[in-house]
Amino acid sequence: MAGLHKIVVGFDFGTTYSALAWASTNLPGQINLIGNWPSAGILTRHSAPTEIAYYEGGTSDFSWGYDIPRTVRRLKWFKLLLDSNDEHVQSGMPLPPGMTAMDVTRDFFSALYQHAMSTLWRQNGPEVMSMMKVDFVLTVPAVWSDTAKQRTRGAAIAAGMSNEHNLSLLSEPEAAAIYTIKNQDRNAINVYDRIVVCDAGGGTVDLISYTVLSINPLKVTECAVGTGDFCGSTYIDRNFEGLLQQRMGNHYNSLRVETQQRIVKNFEEVKCAFRDKPDQEVYHVSVPTLDTVPEAGIYSGELRLTREEMRRLFDPVIDQIMVLITSQVQSICKEGSHVNSVLLVGGFGESPATAVVKGAVMRGLEPSLPLQITTVVRRARRHYGTPMSTIFIPGQHSERDACTDPITGRRMACNQVSWFLQKGEPITDDRRITRNFCRSFKKYSGPWVDSMVACDLDRPPSRVTPDVKHVCNITADLSSVSKSCYEKKWKNWRRFYVARYHLDLTISSGDMKFELIFKGASFGRISVDFDL
Known part of the structure; x- marks a missing residue:
């Protein structure tokens, strides 16, 4: 059977730390965390710092994770640049000249890919590995835009994760939820329970709420539209800076950049140990190269922070997370339901931060284990549609959108949007969303390019406004189709053609795919151009 002899590698790409794990279809219940990170020494760690350092101003030689020398300037938090055009975020993470966030991510992915593959070959041996197919499941924040997810996929492909491998993307909170729910104590979660899963990591906080429909096999359906924001633990570090x-x-x-970085690193240890206990009023952060600066509160090489100052670093971030959780709970209660439990996962929540990477492995193994397949019914987080022109109706359409079709001569309303997927609408991995297209032309000069747009408002506008964001361009190439297959029409004794085709869209947890269908025939996956 095709499903046998496969290894699935889960890759949790975190803002501050990243993790790898694997399991095989032969022993699916045994999920192995990949450690033995370069230069980690004898310490056994389940994750490595999401950090990279380039040498001598170049862009080819680099070190990563624990292998970066203390005296070298390091790049961190670059994951956030994949989904942020915020100048403050970008200025805080300067990239090497000529490099993009995708380039840096590609290099970091390449290092982890090589580490994962070498670990698998060493632990399993060449005889076993020669018979094994290796698939990768890469997790991404659910709060991310579709463009950011595609940037991540592109970086992973460039790093080699699709070379003779299947590569799939999975949202971080869904991976964490699958692992957490399946590994809860017996009777801790029951059928029809409603659960809020809060995945609080270093850079992002994602929330998903489920109604449990079945335990074994696991079947859940989202009972509220997922939410999230950029408010993880790294924002506490920024407050400290x-x-x-x-x-x-x-x-x-006057401090060297490396010293500034070391101070923040030292603060991270204090941050993780902070419990806001009344019996500890002062906290100390080691400040290398400095002895005493009284006006800064530095004595004997240590920066002193009061308990109140520590709270002020935490409170804005914690308050933002509490608003997200409260909003998610209230949205469920509005429908007459109640929440049975809130599951807090992720490193920021001080939970063992392996739920995401282990959940990714479990999800990746399921197609080979039919009796264990998890069914997840999601709710669309935004509206999706396509800009279009339609016949102009006075009183319904604005005169500013009026235009004339050059082929048919009809008065049209341009700049309109046809929404084919509504926010909150249920979607599953196997649901195909069909969008019909109709084009009039005198001579085929394709390929044709259609746009897909999205809107986060609860009620989307009927026309393109600043709230309607461009997602991607979809190229439909029908050059191989004979003219005789198109409809023929006449206008003022001149012949023109009408092409009717449709695009099938499937939206999974962390990805979207398109297929072009013309007269019942598939033209396969088509060209999709995201704003990378």
């Missing part, structure tokens, strides 16, 4: 600069003044600018 702001406080540090404020307190040190000119002393901060």
